[in-house]
Amino acid sequence: MTERSDHQPPAGSAGSTLPRPHLDPRPTLESVAERAGVSRATASRVVNGGAGVREELQEKVRRAVDELGYVPNLAARTLVTRRNQAVAVVVAEPESRIFSDPFFAQHLRGIGRELSAADNQMVLLMIEEQRDYDRVGRYLAGGHVDGVLLFSLHHSDPLPQIARRVGLPFVVGGRPGWAGAESDRELVYVDSDNRGGARLAVQHLRGLGRRRIATITGPLDQTSSIDRLDGYRDLLPDGDPELIAEGDFTPDGGGRAMAALLARRPDLDAVFAASDSMASGALRVLREAGRRVPQDVAVVGFDDVESIAAWTEPPLTTVRQDIEEMGRLMARLLLRQLSGDGGPAVGRGGAPTSVIIPTRLVERDSAK
Amino acid sequence: MTERSDHQPPAGSAGSTLPRPHLDPRPTLESVAERAGVSRATASRVVNGGAGVREELQEKVRRAVDELGYVPNLAARTLVTRRNQAVAVVVAEPESRIFSDPFFAQHLRGIGRELSAADNQMVLLMIEEQRDYDRVGRYLAGGHVDGVLLFSLHHSDPLPQIARRVGLPFVVGGRPGWAGAESDRELVYVDSDNRGGARLAVQHLRGLGRRRIATITGPLDQTSSIDRLDGYRDLLPDGDPELIAEGDFTPDGGGRAMAALLARRPDLDAVFAASDSMASGALRVLREAGRRVPQDVAVVGFDDVESIAAWTEPPLTTVRQDIEEMGRLMARLLLRQLSGDGGPAVGRGGAPTSVIIPTRLVERDSAK
DNA sequence: GCACCTTCTGGGAGCGCTCTCAGAGCCCTG
DNA sequence: CAGGGCTCTGAGAGCGCTCCCAGAAGGTGC
Numbered sequence: 001m002t003e004r005s006d007h008q009p010p011a012g013s014a015g016s017t018l019p020r021p022h023l024d025p026r027p028t029l030e031s032v033a034e035r036a037g038v039s040r041a042t043a044s045r046v047v048n049g050g051a052g053v054r055e056e057l058q059e060k061v062r063r064a065v066d067e068l069g070y071v072p073n074l075a076a077r078t079l080v081t082r083r084n085q086a087v088a089v090v091v092a093e094p095e096s097r098i099f100s101d102p103f104f105a106q107h108l109r110g111i112g113r114e115l116s117a118a119d120n121q122m123v124l125l126m127i128e129e130q131r132d133y134d135r136v137g138r139y140l141a142g143g144h145v146d147g148v149l150l151f152s153l154h155h156s157d158p159l160p161q162i163a164r165r166v167g168l169p170f171v172v173g174g175r176p177g178w179a180g181a182e183s184d185r186e187l188v189y190v191d192s193d194n195r196g197g198a199r200l201a202v203q204h205l206r207g208l209g210r211r212r213i214a215t216i217t218g219p220l221d222q223t224s225s226i227d228r229l230d231g232y233r234d235l236l237p238d239g240d241p242e243l244i245a246e247g248d249f250t251p252d253g254g255g256r257a258m259a260a261l262l263a264r265r266p267d268l269d270a271v272f273a274a275s276d277s278m279a280s281g282a283l284r285v286l287r288e289a290g291r292r293v294p295q296d297v298a299v300v301g302f303d304d305v306e307s308i309a310a311w312t313e314p315p316l317t318t319v320r321q322d323i324e325e326m327g328r329l330m331a332r333l334l335l336r337q338l339s340g341d342g343g344p345a346v347g348r349g350g351a352p353t354s355v356i357i358p359t360r361l362v363e364r365d366s367a368k
Numbered sequence: 369m370t371e372r373s374d375h376q377p378p379a380g381s382a383g384s385t386l387p388r389p390h391l392d393p394r395p396t397l398e399s400v401a402e403r404a405g406v407s408r409a410t411a412s413r414v415v416n417g418g419a420g421v422r423e424e425l426q427e428k429v430r431r432a433v434d435e436l437g438y439v440p441n442l443a444a445r446t447l448v449t450r451r452n453q454a455v456a457v458v459v460a461e462p463e464s465r466i467f468s469d470p471f472f473a474q475h476l477r478g479i480g481r482e483l484s485a486a487d488n489q490m491v492l493l494m495i496e497e498q499r500d501y502d503r504v505g506r507y508l509a510g511g512h513v514d515g516v517l518l519f520s521l522h523h524s525d526p527l528p529q530i531a532r533r534v535g536l537p538f539v540v541g542g543r544p545g546w547a548g549a550e551s552d553r554e555l556v557y558v559d560s561d562n563r564g565g566a567r568l569a570v571q572h573l574r575g576l577g578r579r580r581i582a583t584i585t586g587p588l589d590q591t592s593s594i595d596r597l598d599g600y601r602d603l604l605p606d607g608d609p610e611l612i613a614e615g616d617f618t619p620d621g622g623g624r625a626m627a628a629l630l631a632r633r634p635d636l637d638a639v640f641a642a643s644d645s646m647a648s649g650a651l652r653v654l655r656e657a658g659r660r661v662p663q664d665v666a667v668v669g670f671d672d673v674e675s676i677a678a679w680t681e682p683p684l685t686t687v688r689q690d691i692e693e694m695g696r697l698m699a700r701l702l703l704r705q706l707s708g709d710g711g712p713a714v715g716r717g718g719a720p721t722s723v724i725i726p727t728r729l730v731e732r733d734s735a736k
Numbered sequence: 737g738c739a740c741c742t743t744c745t746g747g748g749a750g751c752g753c754t755c756t757c758a759g760a761g762c763c764c765t766g
Numbered sequence: 767c768a769g770g771g772c773t774c775t776g777a778g779a780g781c782g783c784t785c786c787c788a789g790a791a792g793g794t795g796c
Contacts (some may be wrong), residue, residue: 026511028751028752028753029752029753029754030752030753038775038776039775039776039777040752040753040754040776040777041754041755041775041776041777041778042774042775042776044753044754044755045754045774045775048754052773052774052775053774053775054773054774054775057774057775069509071506071509071510071511072510072752072753073447073510073511073751073752073753074443074510074511074512074753075442075443075444075446075447075452075512075751075752075753076443076447076751076752076753076754076781077752077753077754078443078753078781079441079443079444079447079751079752079753079754079780079781079782079783080752080753080754080755080780080781081753081754081755081781082781084443086491089492101470101675102469102470102472102473104472104473105470105472105473108492108494109494112492112493112494113494113496116493116494116500116503121491121492121493121507121512122491122492122493123454123489123490123491123492124457124476124480124489124490124491124492125480125484125489125490126476126477126480126481126484128481132484135484138439139489141437141439142439142440142441142442143394143439143441143442144442144443144489251675251678251679277675280675280679281679284679284681287681305675307469307619307645307648307673307675307676308675308676308679310619311619311648311649311652311676311680312679313652313655313681396781396782396783397782397783397784398782398783406745406746407745407746407747408746408747408782408783408784409745409746409747409748409784409785410744410745410746412783412784412785413745413784416784420743420744420745421744421745422743422744422745425744425745440782440783441781441782441783442783443781443782443783444751444781444782444783444784445782445783445784446751446783447750447751447752447753447781447782447783447784448750448751448782448783448784448785449751449783449784450751737796738795738796739794739795739796740793740794740795740796741792741793741794741795742791742792742793742794743790743791743792743793744789744790744791744792745788745789745790745791746787746788746789746790747786747787747788747789748785748786748787749784749785749786749787750783750784750785751782751783751784752781753780753781754779754780754781755778755779755780756777756778756779757776757777757778757779758775758776758777759774759775759776759777760773760774760775760776761772761773761774761775762771762772762773762774763770763771763772763773764769764770764771764772765768765769765770765771766767766768766769766770
């Protein structure tokens with residue numbers, strides 16, 4: 001049957017132009033079947049669960065698999081089943097914080113855990129330049145993955161469109177910001193409860209007796225920033241707009257915003273910074289301005305990035321979000337979609353809907 | 369030739385139990401060939417570079433590809449070429465710093481850039497528990513990737529063995545620590561110049577006139593810690609062992625080590641901490657002990673993690689390593705191996721060898 | 737103008753797997 | 767003991783692609 005014999009190339013043909021690596025002749029289903037004395041079809045059945053195969057034969061096949069060290073060839077399987085057992089994770093945040101804070105790794109960890117539990121692989125695609133969208137789009141269109149996890153979409157991000165066009169289920173990390181996204185029932189996302197977390201922060205400051213509570217927001221073209229500001233406003237509906245300054249999620253930006261705030265309202269007695277990074281910058285500016293924290297000005301951050309929040313001077317009271325859980329949930333939601341329309345195997349239960357993950361306050365010294 | 373006609377399922381068969389998703393009948397090479405009026409073989413040639421095909425026909429085929437939106441089916445291609453155009457990145461650091469510092473993301477970015485430039489995908493595999501080794505081993509044995517990138521190996525890590533057994537080329541991130549690794553010419557790794565960086569740090573402190581220079585090391589079962597300590601010793605060959613304390617790369621551990629150091633040698637006038645995290649803990653302990661930095665005690669860290677080093681009080685002088693470059697290099701080395709024994713396509717040049725990436729000192733306020 | 741070579745092209749096999757379909761066994765019933 | 771219904775098994779086609787090989791053009795030399 002197999003007529004090629006590329007093992008043992010003619011000795012001495014050093015300049016062999018063999019294009020194939022032809023590493024090891026890995027065992028195939030065929031050889032397993034042969035060894036077990038059954039047909040390829042039966043061997044296949046056993047490898048895939050063994051439904052409808054006599055226990056005795058199953059045992060034989062399994063032994064053959066072990067002895068031969070057989071591992072199914074995914075490419076071959078994919079070719080016929082059209083299932084890849086792989087999910088793409090697309091990270092589109094070009095430079096920015098993704099690579100300077102630890103969220104990314106935590107996300108991946110959560111996703112990885114959930115995915116590998118379901119025996120799926122994670123293919124990481126990064127977008128840095130405009131033309132990368134092409135590359136990624138082509139990859140997704142290539143049908144190499146069964147679904148997509150998308151991150152931090154901006155207003156006009158083409159990714160959801162692409163995914164939709166090629167018919168790939170996807171789940172988004174972070175509330176998407178474009179118009180109509182909210183009412184798009186098909187659009188599934190997972191996000192932290194940014195708004196609720198901000199409320200927690202402000203509530204805490206108020207509980208401390210603070211009355212002139214400022215806030216340093218993130219870039220207001222991001223939904224997380226908007227939501228955190230909204231949470232702040234929920235509790236301070238008629239607050240002074242002078243108490244609001246926009247930062248950019250960096251320590252520097254936080255410092256600058258703090259300075260502006262101090263100039264405008266020297267009497268402020270608390271600050272809610274929409275990220276720990278910005279809070280650390282604010283802390284420094286406050287220190288330089290001679291304000292004591294928390295006595296003169298109480299500070300609350302957001303994120304609870306351990307390496308920042310626990311090591312500022314003083315340590316930062318902040319809002320904690322469970323990033324890993326977020327990743328896990330994204331994966332879980334996607335997997336549900338995958339099994340959902342893959343056939344009748346999985347029970348009904350309607351389309352998955354978006355999930356908001358609760359946040360909580362971590363009290364340290366900067367506000368207590 | 370094609371006798372199946374699964375487009376147009378018998379109208380009215382609503383209860384169809386089709387197990388296949390068969391979303392869209394994606395165009396195949398066959399259809400491209402047909403549209404272009406050539407054979408499948410010729411179409412294939414064009415798609416793969418077009419060598420030996422008349423320009424005129426090439427043009428036709430390319431047009432057909434565009435019009436149909438044809439994307440090659442990787443699974444099919446892999447099945448015959450045995451090439452996956454994919455590389456696995458295995459992260460075995462279970463909990464630890466990987467997920468709390470930003471290195472991981474930077475590594476991935478470097479790797480991703482290099483890989484996608486060569487049109488390869490990155491498959492991320494994480495190992496958290498012991499049994500994950502099985503899963504990963506099976507995956508690697510499955511021949512789904514062409515090579516492996518391994519991270520932070522511990523002494524008895526089975527991964528290199530596994531990779532070797534299944535014949536997968538691999539490159540290691542960070543100098544491997546087991547006996548004989550150094551003399552293993554086959555073992556290619558990429559690492560920062562930890563030793564040189566440590567020398568830079570101590571040199572700087574000495575240049576500042578410091579004479580009783582202590583060091584806080586990382587866990588001494590990791591090569592990066594060992595190398596940094598060696599660098600320290602290079603310049604202080606007959607230093608007092610009391611000036612050396614072991615930390616664990618966390619701020620807490622750094623703080624504890626600092627306290628021990630202070631107790632043993634109250635007269636120390638400088639500290640080289642083998643990581644920024646530990647330095648931040650040390651800084652706090654020094655502050656609490658009433659020592660001024662840098663006046664009384666100068667402090668130098670290692671890593672230059674922006675979010676820590678730039679925002680400690682005072683900002684940290686530290687040794688910078690180019691993590692992204694490290695990732696990029698790992699990928700490049702691996703790709704070279706892949707093309708190296710894949711055929712004569714790529715020129716000779718011998719096996720790749722390990723690479724050490726230079727570090728440099730970043731001066732801030734904690735030592736100047 | 738014919739043999740010979742070179743350059744291009746297409747037919748066809750086969751990569752390793754899944755899944756349909758039909759037939760081989762088997763047990764049970766009448 | 768024949769007939770009907772199971773359950774279990776194997777033959778075979780085909781997933782979309784690459785690549786070997788043979789044959790069709792086209793060009794050259796004598």
